[in-house]
Amino acid sequence: MLQDCNIRCAASGLSLSHARTNQLVDDAVVWANQHGLVVALKDPAFVNPELAVIHAPLALTPVPYPRTRFELAQQVMPLFNSLIDAVASDEAYLETVLRPAAQHDAFTARLLRVLCASRGRRAALRAAGREVVLGVHRSDYMLDQPSGTFLQVELNTIASSFGCLSALMTRLHAYMASRAGGLDASRLPANPALEHIPDALAAAAAASGHVEAGGVVVMVVQPGERNAYDQQWIQLQLWERHRLRTLRLTLADIAAGAVVDEASGTLRLGGEEGQPPVCVFYFRAGYTPSDYPSEVEWAARELIEASNAAKCPTVAYQLAGTKKVQQDLAAPGVLERFTTDPRDAALLREFFAGLWSLDPVDLAADGAAATAVADALQRPEAYVLKPQREGGGNNLYGEELRAALQAGGEQLSAFILMQRILPPVNKSVLVRNGRWQEAETLSELGIYGTFVRHGDEVILNKQSGHLVRTKTSSSNEGGVAAGFAVLDSPYLVD
Structure with missing residues (x-):
């Protein structure tokens, strides 16, 4: 903890005493706990550690971003959604680009095998009008200080997390603006991720044709997930906004109880005709080799891919989000293969590092x-x-x-x-486990996008909110769940 001195808010130049900062941190922690801005505590001292919670790691006040650059990143997100869909639809391109990496990366090679193994079944579903693809993407950027532009760090196509908690961060920072003074809440851009992400899942569920039969959404999760509350906000919203029931299952759970009807492609859990069909598989796991400790988990992934449920993501979407594809798309002339308007390709290229x-x-x-x-x-x-x-x-x-x-x-x-990428350094107050520190920090912005396509018809394609992660300037990694960063919000400056 710092000695008595003034703490400065990067967004406004607001100067806070040590005592005042303590008060505001207490306010922020209480607000976070009251409004569900929480993560699992995982404290074995509790009778049920899964139900014990603590506030999510957070920044006390928001971080400044140039308004015009932020709004341009929002504007381009539907183009990135369409780009991912176009790349994923060109499986020959995926296989060609990823073949060299797959020779030395067993995980990429296995995902390509799933893509190939499911090709016949997926073609049959497409011919029958049962193909539904769902994208919940997040394009991550850093503001590059030398150029003054946002440069893309990566484009996430699987398990794009923290959307719901980020929407709550916007609300927390609006509250902190009213408490601290010196901050203008109108400079906090709207963050609709809490509504848009579940709405996209519901749109995909409706397109699957299983809702009338009582279809369920299956959220594919990791065992012992600490970030379950971000996920469960989606689960809650699916029920309250759409009356869709969600089941949280691991890949092993799915392998143990799922059966796909060979004729229709309908997947049911329990394998019995009386069980409700699955209308959407939403992956918050499956992006790392440790999620597949045995052949059981790979069998589940293949079963899911062969089903007529909407999948977020398909294996093709997951492969389209790999680093090798990101690098290849930045090469001269490649974007034009997947975009129809040269102006779109030029705009996308503005964000490539x-x-x-x-x-x-x-x-x-x-x-x-x-x-x-x-x-x-x-x-x-x-x-x-x-x-x-x-x-x-x-x-x-x-x-x-x-x-x-x-x-x-x-x-x-x-x-x-x-x-x-060389982002500007800011002063931030970082709050973790109820304690705070002032530090020199770097921030990363993520823009969410949602996309639903049924056959050739694009049902939904929009930018759907944002995430800011702030970390100490000495850290190379930036994950919140991994313990490197805290959740933050953008504060738009002209």
Whole structure:
């Protein structure tokens, strides 16, 4: 804890005494606990640790972002939704781009096997008018201080988390503006993720044709999930807004009790005709190898992919969100394969950071990639090395990056080299487990997008709210659930 001194709010220049900061932190924690801005405590001292909660890690006041850049990131999100759908629909492209990475990354290779194994069944569903795809995406950016633009960190197509808690963060910061003074709540942009995400699931459920038969939404989860309350806000909203029942099941649970009707593709849990069909599978797991500890979990994923339930994501959508695809889309001329309007391609490119392939064939043919690798060996602090992984904690920086590049070899085909984005440093008050600290921080903005397509008809395509994660400037990782960052909000400045 700091000694008596003034704490400054980055968004407004507001100066707070140590005592006043203590009061506001107490207010924020109480508000968070009262309004469901919480995560599971996992304290074994409780009779049922799963039901004990504590406030989510949070920033006391919001972080400034330029209004025009923020609104442009909102504007482009439906284009990213459409791009993912177009890329996922071109399975020959996915297989070609990901084949080198799959040779050295068993997880990517297995996802490609699921894609191939389910192709016949999915084609039959498409022909029968039963194909429903659902996207809940999040495009993550950092504000690059040298250029003054948002550059894309990654585009998440599976388990895009914290949408509901982020909507609550907006409400918390509006409350803090009324309590602290010096903050203008009208500069906090609307954050509809709490409504838009469940509404997208409900639209996909309706398109599946199973709602009238009592169809259920299955949320695919990890055992012992600490971020369950963000997920359960969706569950609550699905019931209160749409009267859709949600079941929380692991992949192992699904494998143990699910059967797909060969003729129709309808999946029922329990395998009995009297059981309700599944209308939507919504994955909040399945993005990391540890989610598939045995063949049982892979069998469940294949069963889901073969069903006529809407899936968020399909395996193709998940593969379309890989780092290797992100890198390839940034190459000259590739976006034009998936966009019909050159202006859309130009707008999307405004958000691309420098991205380079490390496949030996590409390095031999691409002088720009070879130049970037040579520069990264000299200045590793200006780059990041990314594998085909989600969930945080997987990237290589600094001397680890240099060592990996020096070792070389075909195994680097499973990585991409990316420009290091340099965001501005702010002063923030970070609150975790009821205690606070002032720190120099960096922030990352995520824009949510929702997308539903039934056959050739796009039912829904919109930007659906936002997330800000703030971390200490000394941290390379930025995950909230992983313990590196706190939830925050954007404060728009002109």
